[in-house]
Amino acid sequence: MYGDPTLKIEVEIMEIITNKKTEIIDITDEVQGFVKKCGVRDGIVNIFVRHTTAGIFLNEKEDGLLKDFMKYLHKVVPEDDEYYHHHFFYKDGRAAVNAWAHIRSVLLGHFLTIPLKDGKLLLGARQRIFFTELDGPHSREILIQVVGD
Amino acid sequence: MKGYIDFLVYALGIKELIAKAPKLDEYTREVFYLRTSPQPLEVLIKQMEEANVERGILYSINAKRSHGCDMPGNDLLYEIIKKRPELFIGIGSIDPLDDDSLKELERLYSNYEFIGIFLSPAYQLFNPCDEKLSRVYEFLEDNKMLLVLHMGLTWNNKLPIKWSNPLIVDEIARKYSKLKIVITHMAWPWIDDLYTVMFRNRNVYAITSGVFTGAPKEHLRTILTEGYRRRITERFIADRLLFGSEFPRMEIWKMVDAILSTNLSENTKIMILRDNAVSLLTSISKVI
Numbered sequence: 001m002y003g004d005p006t007l008k009i010e011v012e013i014m015e016i017i018t019n020k021k022t023e024i025i026d027i028t029d030e031v032q033g034f035v036k037k038c039g040v041r042d043g044i045v046n047i048f049v050r051h052t053t054a055g056i057f058l059n060e061k062e063d064g065l066l067k068d069f070m071k072y073l074h075k076v077v078p079e080d081d082e083y084y085h086h087h088f089f090y091k092d093g094r095a096a097v098n099a100w101a102h103i104r105s106v107l108l109g110h111f112l113t114i115p116l117k118d119g120k121l122l123l124g125a126r127q128r129i130f131f132t133e134l135d136g137p138h139s140r141e142i143l144i145q146v147v148g149d
Numbered sequence: 150m151k152g153y154i155d156f157l158v159y160a161l162g163i164k165e166l167i168a169k170a171p172k173l174d175e176y177t178r179e180v181f182y183l184r185t186s187p188q189p190l191e192v193l194i195k196q197m198e199e200a201n202v203e204r205g206i207l208y209s210i211n212a213k214r215s216h217g218c219d220m221p222g223n224d225l226l227y228e229i230i231k232k233r234p235e236l237f238i239g240i241g242s243i244d245p246l247d248d249d250s251l252k253e254l255e256r257l258y259s260n261y262e263f264i265g266i267f268l269s270p271a272y273q274l275f276n277p278c279d280e281k282l283s284r285v286y287e288f289l290e291d292n293k294m295l296l297v298l299h300m301g302l303t304w305n306n307k308l309p310i311k312w313s314n315p316l317i318v319d320e321i322a323r324k325y326s327k328l329k330i331v332i333t334h335m336a337w338p339w340i341d342d343l344y345t346v347m348f349r350n351r352n353v354y355a356i357t358s359g360v361f362t363g364a365p366k367e368h369l370r371t372i373l374t375e376g377y378r379r380r381i382t383e384r385f386i387a388d389r390l391l392f393g394s395e396f397p398r399m400e401i402w403k404m405v406d407a408i409l410s411t412n413l414s415e416n417t418k419i420m421i422l423r424d425n426a427v428s429l430l431t432s433i434s435k436v437i
């Protein structure tokens with residue numbers, strides 16, 4: 001395994017500009033496209049969201065369900081509440097006013113690992129990969145790492 | 150026109166401008182004191198869309214004499230406005246103490262069709278009542294250009310705030326009674342002083358920008374509606390308040406939501422978000 005000449009590690013940073021305050025974006029095809037480009041057949045794919053007010057998750061792509069996700073995220077972590085985070089940050093030069101987005105992103109999580117076989121993501125029949133914007137519009141970076149041979 | 154007008158958008162933290170003037174990132178961090186990651190222009194446009202803002206008034210700050218920098222400079226500002234003239238309107242900046250400031254002012258007026266200039270006593274280190282500024286004020290008044298004055302708290306704690314209390318504007322507003330003067334940030338924390346100046350001078354306006362005391366909804370609720378402030382907002386100055394987000398220091402939709410969520414009348418909210426800006430721009434012959 002060590003120094004295995006056939007083991008590849010390929011990384012790409014996917015950049016997107018989101019359109020709304022909150023948004024759920026299916027990035028499954030883009031991830032699969034990068035896997036195909038790298039030519040790795042068997043291994044794993046790590047997907048890492050490099051932000052603290054965005055998240056990533058796997059689930060079914062159904063419009064009503066996607067609305068439910070957002071609705072319940074808002075219900076569980078409402079915007080209108082008193083948050084200790086909401087004060088001026090000298091290191092940023094602006095007020096922090098999005099504690100709810102940070103907390104929602106923790107609930108969703110920031111990374112996924114998906115097994116890969118014969119060049120295909122081994123997702124379940126109803127599983128899709130969803131990047132979630134929680135404080136947009138914003139430009140965002142999603143790191144995709146493919147490890148295998 | 151159905152959408153809102155954002156009367157305070159700084160043309161800073163924009164990737165395309167930094168690509169043309171790389172030191173602009175350093176100036177934004179160290180002088181303007183904004184330390185978040187630059188974003189593409191598209192993010193500003195999408196933020197405007199998300200917030201139902203149809204027009205953004207974009208600003209530059211000339212801090213050459215005081216800090217050796219232009220943020221981003223009138224020429225770069227003009228480039229952005231030219232790219233999307235249906236979205237953006239320009240307010241440039243000059244060094245008010247520079248002997249050549251009138252020449253630059255004429256250029257901004259004739260060549261760039263900027264609707265006014267932005268001056269910041271804190272960033273540019275000058276007293277607005279300095280006699281040297283009279284020729285600037287006369288030009289603005291004669292040519293129906295706006296004077297936007299940065300008043301209120303400045304986050305960069307290395308800058309002076311002795312000229313940032315709006316009471317200093319009273320003398321200028323009285324002497325140049327046809328000059329339309331716009332004060333930023335509701336001059337927080339000197340809001341009662343702002344009221345004083347606005348009560349005495351019908352040519353003084355204020356932008357509801359700046360978030361100093363909590364989240365946008367918390368802050369704007371406090372300064373526009375708590376205690377006697379709601380009476381003042383509704384009955385005394387409703388027609389001279391202008392919505393401003395202070396992007397990129399704050400996301401535009403958060404500030405729009407903050408206005409909409411107050412218990413001001415629906416009519417006053419729309420006046421702040423749109424109608425007052427339309428009237429003001431029309432009065433200086435800027436058709437939108």
